[in-house]
Amino acid sequence: MTDIVTLSNAAIREGMPLPLGAYEHAGGVNFAVFSRHATQVNLLLFDTPSATQPRRAIELEPARHRTGDIWHAWVEGLGQGTIYAWRVDGPYQSARGHRFNRHRILLDPYAACLVGTDCWDFACACGFDVESPAGDLSFSCQDNTPWQAKCLVSNGAFDWQGDQRPHHAWADTVIYETHVRGLTVHPSAEVEQPGTFSGLIEKIPYFKELGVTAVELMPVQEFFEHELVRDNPLSGERVCNYWGYSTVAFFAPKESYSSRRQPGCQFTEFKAMVRALHRAGIEIILDIVFNHTAEGNEIGPTLNFRGLDNCIYYLLEENRRFYKNYSGTGNTLNCNHPVVRDYILDCLRHWVIEMHVDGFRFDLASVLGRDGNGNLLANPPLLERIAEDPVLRDVKLIAEAWDAGGAYQLGSFPGQRWSEWNGRFRDDVRRFWRGDSGLIGVLASRIAGSADIYQYGGKQPINSINFITSHDGFTLNDLVSYRDKHNEANGENNADGASDNFSSNYGVEGETDEPMVEAVRLRQIKNFLATLLIARGVPMLLGGDEFRRSQGGNNNAYCQDNATSWYNWQLLQQHREIFRFTREMIALRKRHPILRQETFYSIQNIRWFSANGNTPQWEGPERTLGCVIDAAGSAEPALCLLFNAGLDAVPFALPTSSCGGPWRVAVDTARVSPQDISAPGSEPMLQAQGHYGMQSRSLAILIGE
Numbered sequence: 001m002t003d004i005v006t007l008s009n010a011a012i013r014e015g016m017p018l019p020l021g022a023y024e025h026a027g028g029v030n031f032a033v034f035s036r037h038a039t040q041v042n043l044l045l046f047d048t049p050s051a052t053q054p055r056r057a058i059e060l061e062p063a064r065h066r067t068g069d070i071w072h073a074w075v076e077g078l079g080q081g082t083i084y085a086w087r088v089d090g091p092y093q094s095a096r097g098h099r100f101n102r103h104r105i106l107l108d109p110y111a112a113c114l115v116g117t118d119c120w121d122f123a124c125a126c127g128f129d130v131e132s133p134a135g136d137l138s139f140s141c142q143d144n145t146p147w148q149a150k151c152l153v154s155n156g157a158f159d160w161q162g163d164q165r166p167h168h169a170w171a172d173t174v175i176y177e178t179h180v181r182g183l184t185v186h187p188s189a190e191v192e193q194p195g196t197f198s199g200l201i202e203k204i205p206y207f208k209e210l211g212v213t214a215v216e217l218m219p220v221q222e223f224f225e226h227e228l229v230r231d232n233p234l235s236g237e238r239v240c241n242y243w244g245y246s247t248v249a250f251f252a253p254k255e256s257y258s259s260r261r262q263p264g265c266q267f268t269e270f271k272a273m274v275r276a277l278h279r280a281g282i283e284i285i286l287d288i289v290f291n292h293t294a295e296g297n298e299i300g301p302t303l304n305f306r307g308l309d310n311c312i313y314y315l316l317e318e319n320r321r322f323y324k325n326y327s328g329t330g331n332t333l334n335c336n337h338p339v340v341r342d343y344i345l346d347c348l349r350h351w352v353i354e355m356h357v358d359g360f361r362f363d364l365a366s367v368l369g370r371d372g373n374g375n376l377l378a379n380p381p382l383l384e385r386i387a388e389d390p391v392l393r394d395v396k397l398i399a400e401a402w403d404a405g406g407a408y409q410l411g412s413f414p415g416q417r418w419s420e421w422n423g424r425f426r427d428d429v430r431r432f433w434r435g436d437s438g439l440i441g442v443l444a445s446r447i448a449g450s451a452d453i454y455q456y457g458g459k460q461p462i463n464s465i466n467f468i469t470s471h472d473g474f475t476l477n478d479l480v481s482y483r484d485k486h487n488e489a490n491g492e493n494n495a496d497g498a499s500d501n502f503s504s505n506y507g508v509e510g511e512t513d514e515p516m517v518e519a520v521r522l523r524q525i526k527n528f529l530a531t532l533l534i535a536r537g538v539p540m541l542l543g544g545d546e547f548r549r550s551q552g553g554n555n556n557a558y559c560q561d562n563a564t565s566w567y568n569w570q571l572l573q574q575h576r577e578i579f580r581f582t583r584e585m586i587a588l589r590k591r592h593p594i595l596r597q598e599t600f601y602s603i604q605n606i607r608w609f610s611a612n613g614n615t616p617q618w619e620g621p622e623r624t625l626g627c628v629i630d631a632a633g634s635a636e637p638a639l640c641l642l643f644n645a646g647l648d649a650v651p652f653a654l655p656t657s658s659c660g661g662p663w664r665v666a667v668d669t670a671r672v673s674p675q676d677i678s679a680p681g682s683e684p685m686l687q688a689q690g691h692y693g694m695q696s697r698s699l700a701i702l703i704g705e
Contacts, residue, residue, distance in 0.1 A: 002095050012058060015069040015074035020346070021251070022084060022153045028573065029078040029153055033086055033670040034339060035632030036069040037098060040089040043073055044105060049083060049116030049263060057087070057323075070346075071173065073359040080155035081263065083115060084108070085148070088307055094136050097320035099302065103141050107304040109343065110251055111151035112350070113264040114222050117255045121147035126532050136321065138295075138302050148249075148303075149222075154267045155297040157355060163274070167356055167394065168213045168417070170462035170538055171596045175285065178468060179243070180220055180257050180545035189441040196257050197266070200455030200588075204280045208545060210579075211586035216361055218471055219244035221286075222252040224294060228559055230491045239491055239559035245363060246294040246329065248479045250302055250347045253355075274356045283358035284349060285396060290333055290344055291367035297323050297330035298578055302672075312339055315374055324374050324406030325369050326559035335368045341382045344368075349391045357397025361421075366399075369414060372604070380414055381586070387417040393442060398465055411453035419538065422450060422464040429468060430479065430502035432635045432645050433527050434625075439599040440625040441618040443643065444608055447627070449536035452537040462598045464537035468528045469545055474555045476528060476545035479503045480521040481510060486553030489560060497556030500635055501539040510553060515691070520697065526669040526676060527645075527699045532596055533585040546582040547572040577673045584677045586703070588666065591680060592639060604632050608622065611644075611694075613653030616696060624650050624694070630658045638704035652692045654702070661705030662689055670695035 008064040015030045023032045044054035060071050086108060092579050099480045100411050109112065180530040183203060185195035200215075208216060223244045225296030244254070257532055258266035277284050293313075295306045298321055305313040315324035315332040323331040334340050351357040362368060369380035386392060401413040425446045432439045449461030469476045474485075483505045487494045506520045525548065532539050543549075544567050552555045557565045572579060589595050594605070610616045611624040623646040627638045638658045644650050657663055664683035669676055678684065683703055686692065694700060 003451050010078075011074075011076035013074045014064050015072040017072045018068035019110075020070070021108060021112070022082070022151065024079050024153065024155070027058070027076065028074050028076040029082055030072065030074045031084070032070055032072040033110075033308065034069055035071060035088055035090070036312060037309055038088045038090040038100065040069070040102070041065075041071040042087040043074075043075075044087055045078075046083040046150055048084070049150055050119055051083070051150075054145070055083075056075050057672045069401075078153065080153055080266050082153040083150050083263075083269040084153070085292050086308075092139055094139075094298070094321040095319065099136075099138055099306050099310040099317050101139050101302055103143055103305055104302045104307050105143075105145050105150075106302070106307045107149065107249055108151045109249070109304050109308070109686045110346070110515060111249055112156075112251050112354070113152040113154040114149045114249050114255055115152045115263045116149045116432070117222065117224070119147065119277055120149050120224050122667060131310075135212055136298050138298060138306060139346070154264045158268055158271045160271070160275060163278050163356055163539065165278060165394075166213070166283050168283055169598075170396070171537050171598045172590075173214055173283075173396075174212045174589070175214045175216050175465070175538065175540040176207060176543055177216045177218070177540055179218045179471070180254075181561070182242075182565050183543065183567055186563070186566040186568050189567065190569070191261050197253070198257060200275045201273055204276055204282065207282055208280055210281070210583050211590070212541065214358070215277060216284055216285040216287060218287050219247060219289055220254050220257060221247045221288065222249040222254050223247055224410065225561065227294065234489045237562075239489075240561050241559065242561040242565055245289050245558070246292075247289045248286070248294045250290070271355060278356070283396070285359040285361055286357055287361045287363060289363040289608050290335060291364040292327035292329045292333060294332050295323070295331060300330060307452070312337060314486070316357050324405075326370060326374060326403045326407070327364055328404030332367055332370070332374070332405075334372060335382050336371050336377065336380060341385060344382060344386075345385060345389060348386065349389070352391055352395055357395070359398065360399040361400070363400055364403040365401060365413065365611070366403040366409050369407075369409075370405075377635050378414075383414050383418070384443065387415045400461040402503070403451045411427070411459070412457050416458060416463075419463045421470070422453070422466055422537065424453060425450060425464065425466045425535070426468055426470075429504055429528065432643075433524060433531070434502055434504050435623060435647065435697075436502075437621040439625060440616055440620075440622055442616075443625060444627070445614075447531070447535045447641070448601050448606060455600060460598050461536040461600060465540050466532055466535050466537040467535060467540040467542070468532050469538070469542040471542065473498060473554070474501055474503060474553075475542060475549050475551055476525055477521075477550045478553055479528070479547040480524045481505055481550070482553040483509060484553070485555040486510075488554050489554060489564065490556060490563070491559075498552075500556060513551075522578070522614070523669050523697055525578060527697065528579075529582055529699070530585055530667060530669060530699050531643075533589045536596065536601070539589075543567065546579050548578055580673065581677055584679070585667070588677070592636065593612045594629055594636055594639065594676070601629070605630055608656070609653075609655065611650050611652050613655065624652075626652055627652075628655055628658070632658075640702035640704070642692060642694055642700040644696065644698050647695055647696050650694045652694055654686075654690055657704030658702040662686060663692075663702040663704055665700065666703045667701035668698065669700070670698035
């Protein structure tokens, strides 16, 4: 790393307004930052990440160092390893939306690396001990330099070794959602760099064996994990922001997810992880949180956006002291302001061009479609720009098609390119297998690609990201082990997290050694996994579900950086049966293209029937359903899918296979392992071809010859 040179004689020139951020140029570094309403801007240079005072403060003269709303300067002799921040002054008029504070050092929104995040202290950053104008604690006369992380000029040089993105078609994609730290931080992970990007690399052979094609990472953009100021009432330990849905620096990979061998190594270690995933044919999708930031409401910390131009970056109430809150976390980014739109586009391009990312999942994405008054736009310019941006044309775009302000746009999220987390799939499949009546119609729709949700808007099954579980809610093991949530450890009196999870404990709340209860749970886990992997659309697995990872009934473990959330890899051996079933179901999906095509089934492709072989009573109370899927005109074998969510065994009358040959049993979740799922070519033939006896709470897949 390059040390900061002595600046007493260093040349300081006007510099250039673009690109924004800090980059090496012509023997120095060019710095550029946006602020429309600032009256004074200072560039601060530091010796070390923990420095309590800058080595040099360079005041930018508006006549020389300002172009429009961009403040900029070029400093000779600086390079990679330069540590910097900004200090910006302007009006503090909270009623008009201005919150400039010359006592705060600010992070560059375009910084590609932060350093000193281990000494970050939000309480000091907020200045809670200081009297503030109008009671707004975001103003403080206390210098936050000793407690603030700082920015690092990073070197983009990296040997990608001919890296090629896998470019899996949506129809071939199987997503594995996971948390970088939680995946490998438990000692049972047995990796050299636990809880890091490098640690994830060591799990790539596991992903390959499982058969997933994409890894979706919960937020890896820099956030402050120690921002929460309450304790776990059960353990007395302080809770933390484990999930990371509170971004501070959108361009910067998280420092604590690196080895910390040297300042800024997270930049190259993230790239090494991407390169290794791509080499294994696995895509990487980032969960990104553009709906709000870590600065919170009117008493939150001033970290960057608030101190650079609060009224530009955020949606404000009529009394502009307060923030509109469509995110449920205190503030909402003003995403369709032209400046913020450009920032978001620049950020996405950075992750695609510089970091080789393959796609993004946008948290509370409906926020991205709101105008400056908070109204939902019919044709949001930001969403259109993301979808039509020439750099982003090949990346996967996934929307969480709702927000905390009441928007629910499932099936109607603007733009044909956008796929969506299908929350209806999750809820309907959960309810069906729980045994709720009257659901065979919606089950059929979910299996067939959710045409009732997507077809009206001109979308296809590949616009549906199907899932049973995600980071937000119960794990699959807990879905069949708990009737109620158990979030007491979060310190919110068990009031947080969803209350209606469509779950069941099957007689015992939580862990049990009762054989009958465990047998039902095991079968139900297989039912959920099989349903997910035979449905048209794009399946997403929650990491650890394939070996029954449990959070002890906590369905909102956002603040649990401990064994509650960490992957205990000993469970992989304990529940090898479930891992094998998941692996073989993914393989079955890949062997049968009819299950994963991009379009909806035609009436020639799929025929539904009741247990007695007649037309189903779609509005009736039945808990059984069957269908034959036929790839007409191809050599692909027909499939017969049978569902019985009832408490009693049911004999199914089977149609004749369109192939003309006998039915063979590929999957039956009621059978003990390894007969529950057969290897290709070893499926046993039915003795009585016209009937199949389905046990209670079971799913079967028959293959026609």
